[in-house]
Amino acid sequence: MKIRADIAELLHAGHRDNAIAKQLGACPKTVARARAALGLPTDPAGRTVYDTLEDAFRAHTEPTDNGHLLWTGSFNSGVPTIRHKGHRHSAYLIAYRIGHGHDPQGRCRPDCGRPGCVAPGHVDDGPGRARTRDTYAAIFGEEAAS
Numbered sequence: 001m002k003i004r005a006d007i008a009e010l011l012h013a014g015h016r017d018n019a020i021a022k023q024l025g026a027c028p029k030t031v032a033r034a035r036a037a038l039g040l041p042t043d044p045a046g047r048t049v050y051d052t053l054e055d056a057f058r059a060h061t062e063p064t065d066n067g068h069l070l071w072t073g074s075f076n077s078g079v080p081t082i083r084h085k086g087h088r089h090s091a092y093l094i095a096y097r098i099g100h101g102h103d104p105q106g107r108c109r110p111d112c113g114r115p116g117c118v119a120p121g122h123v124d125d126g127p128g129r130a131r132t133r134d135t136y137a138a139i140f141g142e143e144a145a146s
């Protein structure tokens with residue numbers, strides 16, 4: 001079958017069948033057939049299922065031409081968030097794990113000044129930010145990493 005490029009794009013981005021149908025004015029059955037033809041698995045709500053959290057993370061990011069990685073997924077209270085296999089995860093946390101190879105201590109946030117950036121190298125945890133402040137000779141312990 002012929003798959004509409006706009007439908008394929010939104011399917012690959014992890015959107016739900018009904019949301020895609022509504023956005024593009026397409027029939028939900030057409031979207032479901034396109035999903036099946038592309039070999040994309042779905043959960044009961046019609047969302048794409050990714051094998052790993054990292055795959056799911058990568059599917060919701062978009063690199064900028066100046067080194068940042070913008071989040072294209074949803075936000076929860078301002079935090080980029082992803083649902084994977086029934087659990088909600090902070091995209092900052094996933095980015096930190098990818099960049100550092102271990103879990104963060106405390107909350108993670110991007111340190112690059114670009115809101116919504118989830119580049120693994122730009123996300124740091126509390127102690128990481130404190131070390132950065134040290135490096136720049138800021139006063140250690142001031143305004144404890146929050």
Ligand SMILES: [Zn+2]
Nearest residue numbers: 068112117122
């Ligand atoms: Zn950044």
